[in-house]
Amino acid sequence: MRTELTITVEKLDEEALSRGRAISGEAGAVVCFLGTVRGIEDARLISAIEYEAFEKMARHQFHLIFDQASKRWPLESIRLAHRVGRVPVGEASIWVEVAASHRQEAFAACEFTISEMKRLVPIWKHPIFSAA
């Protein structure tokens, strides 16, 4: 299984990430998830979220999750990009793509990757509240 992991302070370029896909004639299903920063956090207006990462451990934990996913399902690839630093409202903080032969596996592995990330990958959110 191919994996690709990007942790970056740059804006996520969804088109470039999609173009980076290289799937074989055997991968019939691609599931993508894009998470963007919402304008409200805990019922207060925010202008951005500052993402803090313990990057070395985050990379290791992401790769452990990819390994787990590849043991559970036959996958062609998992590619994931997480933005860190200040991410303005409306911009993407995370992009995940899973390619597999069948859609059930691609969906299951994509959801698994995200929920395991939320449990294990050391990244934290600090909302930047809007001026009143």
Add this chain to the structure above:
Amino acid sequence: MRTELTITVEKLDEEALSRGRAISGEAGAVVCFLGTVRGIEDARLISAIEYEAFEKMARHQFHLIFDQASKRWPLESIRLAHRVGRVPVGEASIWVEVAASHRQEAFAACEFTISEMKRLVPIWKHPIFSAA
């Protein structure tokens, strides 16, 4: 909820479809599914699949499915494009995108839309086998 439905003999342009997204600051989650034609069908090599649609009924059934999805989950949009006619191996036959505030709803609605399509929307596959 916004919906967009395309049934076309043209090649699906994933980048143009993605660019057509217009989500509010409230939609934090976008789930996309891309289905491509695999090189093997029933253990035989194929070069393409010819998709036949009863288009008027297909459009109606797709909209019934979108309505059902919007009753089950709070969604911002469902956009779907299905290619018909001859689709060569490796090219996309279907693209589905669901935007919602939360990822669980976007994933559930995207999977629901695809599985209901496979049950209800009058489209049929005719594999074109490769010359031996």
Add this chain to the structure above:
Amino acid sequence: MRVRVHFYSYFKELAGATEISEHVPPGSTLESLLEVLFARFPKLAAMRKSMLIAVGVEYQGAEYILQEGDEVSMFPPVQGG
């Protein structure tokens, strides 16, 4: 009264036609139309357990009462995606 019957996918080959016009008595159900068609197209009859039937753009069951001008469609399980 007259109804049209359309065939899709390999049902076209089984019926040897993409569509036919059929005369049925007023008040006829889909079921009675099917009996007529199965007698005429025995290859279709063999598929009756994996057959979907629509009138216009809606799925209908055997108990549906046909109306003048109805467009009936018969087809095998769908395979979108």
Add this chain to the structure above:
Amino acid sequence: MRVRVHFYSYFKELAGATEISEHVPPGSTLESLLEVLFARFPKLAAMRKSMLIAVGVEYQGAEYILQEGDEVSMFPPVQGG
């Protein structure tokens, strides 16, 4: 022996530091280190039920036996995505 302890997210404010160096007897467990730190940083002690602890890049439990040069990290529940 010496271990370093790193704090992340709001644990930095609770400890008033991003990292500290700590002297512990050989054979000490993470648990004994935590007792020392909780005594020194009572605000951290209040978070002990929602605290994650790693050594290097792996999560470890209280029974982990510290090694010379270990890099310990303490942080609140993670929130990636």
